[in-house]
Amino acid sequence: MSLTVPESLAAGFEDQDWLARLPALAESCLTNWDLTVDGEPMHGACALVLPVRRAGGEPAVLKVTWPHEEAEHEALALSIWDGASSVRLLAHDPGAWALLLERLDPAVTLESEPLPEALAVLAGMIRRLDRPAPAGVRHLRDVAARWVREFPAENDGLVPDDVVAQAVAYCRELGPTAGNHLVNEDLHFQNVLRGERAPWLVIDPKPVAGDREFGLCQLLWNRFEEATLLARLAVVVDMAGLDRELARKWTFVRAVDNWLYAGPDHWLGDRCARIAGVLAGPG
Structure with a gap:
C-alpha cells in the first residue's frame, strides 16, 4: 500500500x-x-x-x-x-x-472526566507505575545540570531574570540529589485512555530517571482554568504520597523551562508564566 x-x-x-x-x-x-x-x-x-x-x-x-x-x-x-x-x-x-x-479507545480520555475523579486516577497511576529507573534512561541530575547553563543563555528578555535565577538555584539544589524513580514527565489527562482490560491506561510516556515530583507540571497547564493551581497540585501530591516542597520546586523549574521554550505569546508560555508566578517562593 x-x-x-x-x-x-x-x-x-x-x-x-x-x-x-x-x-x-x-x-x-x-x-x-x-x-x-x-x-x-x-x-x-x-x-x-x-x-x-x-x-x-x-x-x-x-x-x-x-x-x-x-x-x-x-x-x-x-x-x-x-x-x-x-x-x-x-x-x-x-x-x-x-x-x-x-x-485503546482514542475517543475516551481523562480529559472528559470530572476533574476530581481524573486527578484521583492520575495520582493512583503515579503510585502504581513507580519503578526503579533502568540504566541508560536520561537522568534528572544531567537535565538539571544542563538547565543551569541553558536557562540564562536562552533567556533574551522572555522571562524575568530573577525567575530564571530562582529556577537555576533549584536545579543546583535538587539535581545532584535527585532519586532514581522511573518518571513519566508527560502523564496528563489526554494521555490516559479508556481500555477494555482496565478502566484507564497510560499512553505516550516520556521517561526520565529522577524524583517522582518532577512529573507534575503538565497536570497544571492542562485543564488550566478548572481549579486553582495550588489546590490541584496539593491534591495530586497528597494522593500520590509525594513531597510538597519538592513538588513545588520541580514544578516551578519545569514551568520556567516551558515558558522559555514556548515564549510569552504562546498559550503554553502564558500558562507556565502564571504557574511559575503561583509557585515562586523565597529564592
Whole structure:
C-alpha cells in the first residue's frame, strides 16, 4: 500500500527529512510485522499512529515517532510496566522508532472526566507505575545540570531574570540529589485512555530517571482554568504520597523551562508564566 502523511501532521513540522521518510518507515513496519491498516491515520505532535490488524486479526496500533530525546526510552518504560496501568507494548523496532501497541479507545480520555475523579486516577497511576529507573534512561541530575547553563543563555528578555535565577538555584539544589524513580514527565489527562482490560491506561510516556515530583507540571497547564493551581497540585501530591516542597520546586523549574521554550505569546508560555508566578517562593 502507499501511505501519505496527514496534512495536519505535516503542517508546520520542521523536520522535513523525517516527514519524507515517514511513509517508507511505516510501510516497512507493516510488512515486517504482517499488519493491515484498519482505519484512518491519527497523530499527535510528533508521531503517526495507524490502526492495524495483526495476522491473526487482533486489533493494534502502529506508532512511528519522530526521533527525539524525550521519546527515546518509551518502549523501555512500557516493557517495564508490562501493561500495569499502561498500554501494552507488543513489538518494537528501535531503528524505525516504531512501536506496535494494543489498541485503546482514542475517543475516551481523562480529559472528559470530572476533574476530581481524573486527578484521583492520575495520582493512583503515579503510585502504581513507580519503578526503579533502568540504566541508560536520561537522568534528572544531567537535565538539571544542563538547565543551569541553558536557562540564562536562552533567556533574551522572555522571562524575568530573577525567575530564571530562582529556577537555576533549584536545579543546583535538587539535581545532584535527585532519586532514581522511573518518571513519566508527560502523564496528563489526554494521555490516559479508556481500555477494555482496565478502566484507564497510560499512553505516550516520556521517561526520565529522577524524583517522582518532577512529573507534575503538565497536570497544571492542562485543564488550566478548572481549579486553582495550588489546590490541584496539593491534591495530586497528597494522593500520590509525594513531597510538597519538592513538588513545588520541580514544578516551578519545569514551568520556567516551558515558558522559555514556548515564549510569552504562546498559550503554553502564558500558562507556565502564571504557574511559575503561583509557585515562586523565597529564592
